[in-house]
Amino acid sequence: MGSIIITSMLSLQNISGVRAKFYDIFEMSGIQLMNRLSVEVNEIVDELNHLSTYTILANSSTPINEQINMLQRHINFSNSEYLAVSIYDTNGTVIMHTSDKPPEGNVLQEEFFKQSLAGETYFDKNPEEIAFNQTGFHLSVPIYDSNKVIKRIMDVEVSISFIDNVVNNTLFDDGIENSSFHFTGRIVHSDGSVIYSTSQKNDLKNMDGRPDLNFPLPGPSITEYEKRNSQNTILITVPESESARKYQSDGNWTLLLEGNLSPLMSDYNKTVNDFLISSTLILLAAVGVTIVAVKKITSPITHLKNSALDLSKGNFGKEITVEGSNEVKDLSISLEVMRRNIENSKKNLIRKVRERTRDLERANEELRTKEFQVNSINNELIISNRAKEEFLSMISHELKTPITPMKLYIEMMLKGNKSANLNEFQRKALFIMHKNILKLETIIEDIFTVYKLELNNFPINKENTNIVELVENNMSGLSPLMKDKNIQFNSIVNATGSVLCDPVRISQVLFNLVNNAVDHVPEHGGEITIRVDEGVKPSAISPNGNDNKDHKSVIFTVKDNGIGIQPENIEGLFKKFYQIDTGIRRKYGGTGLGLAICKGIIESHGGKIWIDSSYLNGASFKFSLNAF
Structure with a gap:
């Protein structure tokens, strides 16, 4: 060598x-x-x-x-x-x-x-x-x-x-x-x-x-x-x-x-070949002996390894049986028990998944059916709203077209020197006509206001509004309504600061409430009061009993000494077109939309409107607004 x-x-x-x-x-x-x-x-x-x-x-x-x-x-x-x-x-x-x-x-x-x-x-x-x-x-x-x-x-x-x-x-x-x-x-x-x-x-x-x-x-x-x-x-x-x-x-x-x-390099190749042959023979002999000795030891372990690999790949159907030493047998038994448990769990899981899948498919089909029904109803509502809008637009146009020139001519005749040529009966007739034209315009406007409230298309422009100024401005604007009956018109303001509201819309609410009160107070000795007090929302009370100033409200009250409202009529009072069948209604007329409009405006502000049933000297309407 x-x-x-x-x-x-x-x-x-x-x-x-x-x-x-x-x-x-x-x-x-x-x-x-x-x-x-x-x-x-x-x-x-x-x-x-x-x-x-x-x-x-x-x-x-x-x-x-x-x-x-x-x-x-x-x-x-x-x-x-x-x-x-x-x-x-x-x-x-x-x-x-x-x-x-x-x-x-x-x-x-x-x-x-x-x-x-x-x-x-x-x-x-x-x-x-x-x-x-x-x-x-x-x-x-x-x-x-x-x-x-x-x-x-x-x-x-x-x-x-x-x-x-x-x-x-x-x-x-x-x-x-x-x-x-x-x-x-x-x-x-x-x-x-x-x-x-x-x-x-x-x-x-x-x-x-x-x-x-x-x-x-x-x-x-x-x-x-x-x-x-x-x-x-x-x-x-x-x-x-x-x-x-x-x-x-x-x-x-x-x-x-x-x-x-x-x-x-022929000589070199021959030498190397001889060397390689000798080395290979020796190596093969050593490898052969080693393989025989090692195979007996490693064969059961290899079998267990292959079985574990099968389990890791999700192949749970083949039974695990390995012969060898006691330790190898124990490990083989443990793997077989684990295989059976996993296989049973897998079957149970597949069964549950199939059951849940069927349930989900049924639920999904029901949802699709309900979705179709909801879409159909929604389309019908859209068509209905569109028809309602077109109808109201047409009615408004047809009503306002003849009213506008009538109103202008009557106002021209009542102004200046032209009224001097009229006798008392003619002037009174023109005043009555003018008053009814104004009422008709108010009815048309109320109908459109209710429609906008239903569609959530009613504009509310909130701003920081001084409470005292709001009451004083409305007192001045509403005072002319008191002249015909010589009504005593009062205001009591027990609140300071401001409210977050649309002053135009709140004035519209006060006008409707006061105008209703004017119709229902007696001919002599009538009295109407606008009152403002500070209040606290129920949800604004802290757990320890202290008031949360960030959630204070302001309570507006419009009360009169009129005929009042019977308890059985209170429930439907704020519904559209609801009217109490009394002689007063027949005398002054009305559409039954004023209180419904008031309710819509106040709720659009996040407030609440109600009638004080404990007030027995007439009618008392209250509504709340958030303090600023």
């Missing part, structure tokens, strides 16, 4: 010069080849990125045939290396394809689609069968719209022949192969698969038919001397440069140049 080693060392010294010569040639050619290959791939990437900027590809309104024709023209008239182009939407479904073999299935989970959907240009460096029964690669890019939003993914199928062109133009044109020296060039993926080989012989075929290395990929150094296939070879490895890469990929390529030195 010692003589074999010494002979091998001497042979290595004699051959070192030859190795160095071919090593230099190999290294230079390998680096040049990988550089050219990187340049070629980057050029394809640049061209693809340029193609993806065509706005027609991101426009979904453009006909598919027109987009396919544009892509086909680009393939036919450009210097591109790709054979076919596929366009996918963002859900992974193919939209168009230029070849005779459209892609099958959804690519949502494919790596090239995920990378491009994330905005990357992606090059799948593992070849596969592509269009026209050729072998090639997938290269994909995102397609953006005018707002820089990814709308589609473009996948290009590039023929592997572009590698063949680069290799032929680099290695064979440089003339590094001669009669006494032969080499094999291979491009290897980082996962160990052979992407390309200058030799027609494959070292090994894996499951999908692609060649793999029959030896480990050399280490990180750029060069490596090795012996392969029982022949003396020089092996040069040149990794792909990542510095100039313009894309993302699933791995890297490494160039392996393997040169045969057998004609130059």
Whole structure:
């Protein structure tokens, strides 16, 4: 054995010069080849990125045939290396394809689609069968719209022949192969698969038919001397440069140049072969003994491991039985118990899921039915509201059209010197006509106000309003109503500060309440009072009994000494068109809308209106507003 080693060392010294010569040639050619290959791939990437900027590809309104024709023209008239182009939407479904073999299935989970959907240009460096029964690669890019939003993914199928062109133009044109020296060039993926080989012989075929290395990929150094296939070879490895890469990929390529030195090193080969044979025999004998000893120990454990893997993958149907030591048997029994429990739990869970699914389907069907019914009712309401709006608009127009000129003529006749030509009966008649015209205008306005309140289309412009000024302004405006009956009109303000309200709408409420009171007080000795007091909302009392000043309210009261309201009439008092059948109503008329309008306005302010049933000297109406 010692003589074999010494002979091998001497042979290595004699051959070192030859190795160095071919090593230099190999290294230079390998680096040049990988550089050219990187340049070629980057050029394809640049061209693809340029193609993806065509706005027609991101426009979904453009006909598919027109987009396919544009892509086909680009393939036919450009210097591109790709054979076919596929366009996918963002859900992974193919939209168009230029070849005779459209892609099958959804690519949502494919790596090239995920990378491009994330905005990357992606090059799948593992070849596969592509269009026209050729072998090639997938290269994909995102397609953006005018707002820089990814709308589609473009996948290009590039023929592997572009590698063949680069290799032929680099290695064979440089003339590094001669009669006494032969080499094999291979491009290897980082996962160990052979992407390309200058030799027609494959070292090994894996499951999908692609060649793999029959030896480990050399280490990180750029060069490596090795012996392969029982022949003396020089092996040069040149990794792909990542510095100039313009894309993302699933791995890297490494160039392996393997040169045969057998004609130059026959003695060296014989020595090495003898050494390898001896070492192999010894190694095989040692391995055989070790395998027999270890197998007996590891076989039950391996069986348990495989059973555990099956459980982790959800395969619970296979019974676990392992023979071995007591510990192994106990572990086997525990795993079998666990398997049965999991299998039973799985069956129960599936049963419950199916039951819940059926319940959800029934509930969903009921919801769809109810949704349809609600939509039908809603459509009917919309049609009804539209008809009501059109009807009210028509009525308003038809009523106001004759009233307006009548009102103007009567006011002209009652003003100035023209009234002097009228006798007392004529003037009284004109006054009555004018008063009834004003009432008719009020009725029309009240009808529209109630309609707007029903549609929540009643404008409320809240502002910080001084309480004293609000009462004084309304006292001045309402005083003329008291002249006919010589009514005593009073105000009592026991509150200071402001309220958050629409003063115009609150004045409308006070007018309606006071106007009702005027109609119901006696002819002589009538009295109407507007009173304002501070109050506190019930919800504003803190747990410790203290008032929360941030939630104070103001109570407005309008009371009179009229005929009052019977308890049985209080419930419907604020309903639309509700009227108490009394002689007063028949005398003064009315629509029954005034109190309904008051209620709508006050509730729009977040307040509340009611009648004080404890007041027995007439009628007392109260409403609350939030203090500012």
